[in-house]
Amino acid sequence: MDQVMEQAKLTNDEVQRYSRHLIMPEVGVEGQLKLKAGSVLCIGAGGLGSPAALYLAAAGVGRIGIVDFDVVDFSNLQRQVIHGTSDVGRSKLASAKDRLHGLNPLITIDTYETALSSKNALDLFKPYDVILDGTDNFPTRYLTNDACVLLGKPNAYGSIFRFEGQASVFATKNGPCYRCLYPEPPPPGLVPSCAEGGVLGVLPGVIGTIQATEAVKLIMGIGEPLIGRFLIYDALRMKFRELKLKKDPDCPVCGTHPTVTALIDYEQFCGVAPAAEPVMTATQDDETEIDVRELKRKMDAKENFFLLDVREPNEYQIGRIPGSTLIPLGEVPQRYQEIPKDREVVVHCKMGGRSAKAAAFLRQQGFTSVKNLKGGILDWSDKIDPSVPKY
C-alpha cells in the first residue's frame, strides 16, 4: 500500500529516467524518492564540484546548490568537466546550471554567486541535507567544517593535490570533523597551492565522484559511509589507503566542551603567521622585492646579478626568463651553495610566492642581497615579454 503511494510520487518520466536505480533493491522507488526529496550544496564548481554536481544531477538529487564566484578559464577545462570550451569567460555558475539542466531538467539548481563567508555560510547551508566541500583553500575548508558542525550537516569532503586525493565524511552526529583530523591549518606558504603544484586532470574526477557517492548514500541512508575513515588515493601508484579517524573529545568545535560555538574569522584563523618561522616563510617587505621592469633594467644595464628560478623543471620547460638558473624550491636547502654569495641574487617563480620563501631562506643562510621578483614570470610575460607563455 505504501509502495503504491510512493510510486505515485515518481512521474512516468522519472521512472523511465531512473529505471536503473529503481530495479536495484538497494535504491528502488523508496531510495529514488529520498534522492528526489534530498538536497546537496556544492561549495565550488571547480575540479571536485564539476564531477560531483554532474553525478548528483544525473542521479536525481532533487535540489543542488552551488556556491562559486569564479569565471571559466581555459586552464579549468583540463579537469572541470562541467564547463565547455564555449563557456570560457562565462560565470561558472551560469555554465554549470546550463549543463546540469541539460543533463536533468527535472531537478532544481540553486546558484549562489558569492564567496562563502562567516556571514552567509549558516544561511546558505541551512536548506540542504549534505554539504559537499570542494574548495581550494584552508579558510573555506575550516569555515565549511565549522558551519557543518554547528548546523549538524554532514560534510562530504574531498581534497586534491597533484596526483593525490583525500576524501572523508565529516561532521555527522557521532563522527569526527575536519578539526579532529587537523586542529590547525598550516601557516600560509608552507604548503604549496594547487595553482603552484598542478593537478592531474582525472584526479578530481575520482575524488569528486567519491564525494558524490557519499552524498547519495547519506541521503538514501544506505551502505557504509566514509565516517571515521580517511581515504587516500594515489593516482600515480593507483593505490587507495584507508586511515582511521577518531572523534577528538577535545575538538574545539565538535568536542565535549567546544570553544568555537559560532563562526569566526577564518582568514585570520588561517592567515596569522606564527611569530618566528624557522625557515621558508614568505615576507612582504617591499625593500626585499623588485618588479619586472626593474629586473629588465638590470638586465639591459648588464648588471652583475644572479637570477634564480625556483620553479619546477617542467615549468622551466614551458618558459623562462633569459639568463636564469633553475633550482626548484624543494632543492634549495640542499643546493644553495651553488648560488654565489658575493653577487646580488634575484629570485623568481611563477607568481612570487615560492620565490619569497626561497629568498627568506637564503637570507637566513647569510646571503646579504636577495630580492624577490614581484609577480613572477607571469608578470614578466604581461609587461616585458609576451612571447613567454602564461600557464
Added chain:
Amino acid sequence: MANKILIPTPLRPFTGKQDAVEVDGGTIGELLANLTSKYAGLKPHLYNEQGKLRSFVNVYLNDEDIRYLEKEKTAVKPGDTISIIPSVAGGARA
C-alpha cells in the same frame, strides 16, 4: 631495523621525489628524527620552531593516528608502515 615511511606528494620535493623512504628507529620519534636528518628540507614542514610535530601534519602507524597511540613515543615493529599525512586544500575557489 628499517621501516618504510610513506611520503605524501606535497613533501616529495624534499626527499628527492621518493614516495617512500626506509629509515631506522625503534619509535616514531626516532624514525622521524632520522628522516629529517637525512632530508633536512623536510624538517620545517614536520616540526615547529619548538621542535614539536606540527598540528597540520598527522603521522600514522599503519592505519592508526599516533595522537591516539603514544604519540612520538609509539614503538615501531618490523614491517610497520608509517604515513605522513599533511592537510591539503586543493579544489575550487569559492
